Amino acid sequence: MDTKTDTSTFARDAVALDVSDIQATVLRPRPSPYRGEYVVLRIDDAVQGREMLRRIIPHVATANDWWEPTLPGWLGIAFTYQGLRALGVPQASLDSFPPEFREGMAARAFAINDLGGNAPSNWEYPFGTTDMHVALAIYARDDQSLELVLDRARQSHNDLPEVPVIYRMKFSELPGGRNPFGFKDGLHNPHVEGSGAPAHPGFGPSIKAGEFILGYPDELGETATSPQPDVLRRNGTFLAFRKFHTRVAAFREYLIEHASSAEEQELIAAKMVGRWRSGAPLVLSPEQDDATLGADAERNDIFSYANDMQGLKCPFSAHIRRVNPRDALSNDVAAVNLHHFLRRGTNYGPALPEGVVEDDGEERGGVFLFVGAHLRRQFEFVQSQWMTDGNFIGHAEEQDPIVGNAEGDGIFTIPKRPVRRRLHGLPQFVAVRGGEYCFMPGLRALRWLAGMDVENGEPNPLNRS
Amino acid sequence: MNHTTTAPVARPGTKAGQSNEFTLICGIKPGGAERMRKLLAGGFDGERQKNTDRIGTVHDLRFVIFDNDTRVIFASTFDGSWESYIDDFATIIPDEIDLLFHECTGYPGIHSPGIKDWIVSQQVTAVGFYSAYPDASVREVWKALRTQKAFDDLLDSAAS
Numbered sequence: 263m264d265t266k267t268d269t270s271t272f273a274r275d276a277v278a279l280d281v282s283d284i285q286a287t288v289l290r291p292r293p294s295p296y297r298g299e300y301v302v303l304r305i306d307d308a309v310q311g312r313e314m315l316r317r318i319i320p321h322v323a324t325a326n327d328w329w330e331p332t333l334p335g336w337l338g339i340a341f342t343y344q345g346l347r348a349l350g351v352p353q354a355s356l357d358s359f360p361p362e363f364r365e366g367m368a369a370r371a372f373a374i375n376d377l378g379g380n381a382p383s384n385w386e387y388p389f390g391t392t393d394m395h396v397a398l399a400i401y402a403r404d405d406q407s408l409e410l411v412l413d414r415a416r417q418s419h420n421d422l423p424e425v426p427v428i429y430r431m432k433f434s435e436l437p438g439g440r441n442p443f444g445f446k447d448g449l450h451n452p453h454v455e456g457s458g459a460p461a462h463p464g465f466g467p468s469i470k471a472g473e474f475i476l477g478y479p480d481e482l483g484e485t486a487t488s489p490q491p492d493v494l495r496r497n498g499t500f501l502a503f504r505k506f507h508t509r510v511a512a513f514r515e516y517l518i519e520h521a522s523s524a525e526e527q528e529l530i531a532a533k534m535v536g537r538w539r540s541g542a543p544l545v546l547s548p549e550q551d552d553a554t555l556g557a558d559a560e561r562n563d564i565f566s567y568a569n570d571m572q573g574l575k576c577p578f579s580a581h582i583r584r585v586n587p588r589d590a591l592s593n594d595v596a597a598v599n600l601h602h603f604l605r606r607g608t609n610y611g612p613a614l615p616e617g618v619v620e621d622d623g624e625e626r627g628g629v630f631l632f633v634g635a636h637l638r639r640q641f642e643f644v645q646s647q648w649m650t651d652g653n654f655i656g657h658a659e660e661q662d663p664i665v666g667n668a669e670g671d672g673i674f675t676i677p678k679r680p681v682r683r684r685l686h687g688l689p690q691f692v693a694v695r696g697g698e699y700c701f702m703p704g705l706r707a708l709r710w711l712a713g714m715d716v717e718n719g720e721p722n723p724l725n726r727s
Numbered sequence: 728m729n730h731t732t733t734a735p736v737a738r739p740g741t742k743a744g745q746s747n748e749f750t751l752i753c754g755i756k757p758g759g760a761e762r763m764r765k766l767l768a769g770g771f772d773g774e775r776q777k778n779t780d781r782i783g784t785v786h787d788l789r790f791v792i793f794d795n796d797t798r799v800i801f802a803s804t805f806d807g808s809w810e811s812y813i814d815d816f817a818t819i820i821p822d823e824i825d826l827l828f829h830e831c832t833g834y835p836g837i838h839s840p841g842i843k844d845w846i847v848s849q850q851v852t853a854v855g856f857y858s859a860y861p862d863a864s865v866r867e868v869w870k871a872l873r874t875q876k877a878f879d880d881l882l883d884s885a886a887s
Contacts, residue, residue: 647812653806
């Protein structure tokens with residue numbers, strides 16, 4: 263999405279959520295351009311872990327000031343199940359988390375089709391191990407601001423030997439807000455009811471806050487009761503972090519091999535994505551790219567599939583149609599509103615220069631950051647049913663052409679009159695380097711986790727150092 | 728490096744290719760067997776057929792009442808995972824799901840948070856499961872039949 267926050271349309275009165283208690287990362291689009299760093303800490307001692315937390319809490323950005331982009335950058339903090347355990351969270355509370363969070367992403371590989379090359383045995387350290395405890399995400403608008411926020415974060419743990427940094431990963435925006443394949447992305451996010459954010463023009467109604475933040479009713483009318491206690495749960499959410507390596511040269515080479523002109527290469531690429539490089543959706547501009555449309559945040563996300571139920575403009579298997587089918591499944595038993603989530607992805611590594619079709623060995627790719635209240639029916643459902651399966655669109659043997667993992671045997675159908683075109687032998691363009699499920703608590707919950715007294719709370723069981 | 732050792736929760740049911748067998752054996756509420764017979768007497772025609780077709784993943788399903796009207800077997804073959812879709816069923820076709828299980832003892836209702844655990848508790852894994860076309864989904868079979876019909880029509884009109 264165009265991340266320049268439109269302050270003119272911000273409706274303060276429309277805020278129904280406790281935004282001063284919700285972390286900024288949950289509700290706030292990252293700055294553009296952005297740079298930042300993910301830092302992973304391990305907690306070898308609960309007392310030092312809680313001390314680190316007490317020091318870092320004042321620097322954790324909340325969502326309440328998102329319409330005042332005065333901060334140099336902001337810090338988000340999240341915990342794995344192992345991290346909560348290492349902090350000394352009582353067993354009853356740990357047991358109250360949903361099973362998929364307790365098991366961790368690596369143990370869920372069978373449920374989300376992380377097989378073959380994407381299997382956890384091939385992941386980078388510390389992903390998929392019990393060492394990954396606390397994840398910090400620092401976003402800033404420039405290097406200087408990033409160093410400032412990183413320094414604040416460092417001061418929370420640099421004299422605590424039992425809270426070592428075990429992983430660091432820098433990220434930054436590529437020129438023009440493109441992803442490594444050269445496509446403008448991040449153009450759609452659901453609108454969270456009651457967030458007060460300007461409703462980004464796009465398809466579909468606002469989605470109930472409980473789909474994204476614990477403590478509010480969700481689309482089923484239910485309010486989460488897990489995890490316990492209430493002070494830990496309220497205004498928290500779950501994250502699914504996934505680091506991808508993108509094989510840009512293989513993507514370009516595949517297009518060259520399967521097209522007879524530069525125009526046809528662009529068309530096949532757009533058919534795989536569902537948008538042209540500029541971000542213009544195929545449904546609105548089926549024949550060629552429309553840079554003006556792609557750049558227009560007021561128009562580039564307003565479309566429906568009602569007039570493309572044959573997939574002649576945007577193929578059923580196109581990435582954006584799979585991940586967010588909008589009204590494309592209105593004849594099926596699919597409740598699309600139960601499978602929305604917020605995305606706060608980033609890119610890392612240098613762009614592969616234009617025209618290069620030989621892999622240069624550079625690590626480049628993206629981080630997919632899912633934010634949602636229901637890991638199973640949001641992240642795991644979309645990953646297993648819509649991205650790595652094709653039965654729901656009548657192409658059972660197909661996966662997402664961009665992020666699927668068919669181990670070099672990918673198939674992609676492009677509906678066409680009089681005869682459809684089917685591409686075979688799609689290489690794996692995206693490889694999973696690692697991932698984990700995290701819990702991103704609200705500010706009050708962070709204080710509880712730090713062993714601090716929380717207003718209206720019961721005696722804190724962690725306050726025993 | 729310490730790899731996570733938590734074992735994923737195993738679910739009942741046997742798989743052949745991408746097809747799964749799904750067998751529940753449930754007790755029936757008093758008088759329930761008679762009500763079920765009446766309800767299902769019309770078969771799966773008309774609206775009921777249309778709504779079941781909409782699911783698009785169910786190859787077949789059957790109800791067998793036994794043990795002097797005290798128990799029922801609900802047996803089915805379907806594509807993929809019922810668990811992934813249970814929330815969608817509950818939202819889009821709650822009445823059809825309630826209809827299937829309404830007379831079962833202990834059925835908590837499709838909107839109950841305990842619905843999955845109840846289904847699993849009634850599920851019995853088959854000791855043998857054969858499918859003649861384990862890799863063909865319902866949607867693929869439908870499509871193949873449409874294609875064959877179109878092809879036959881083409882041959883017929885070419886021959887006439």
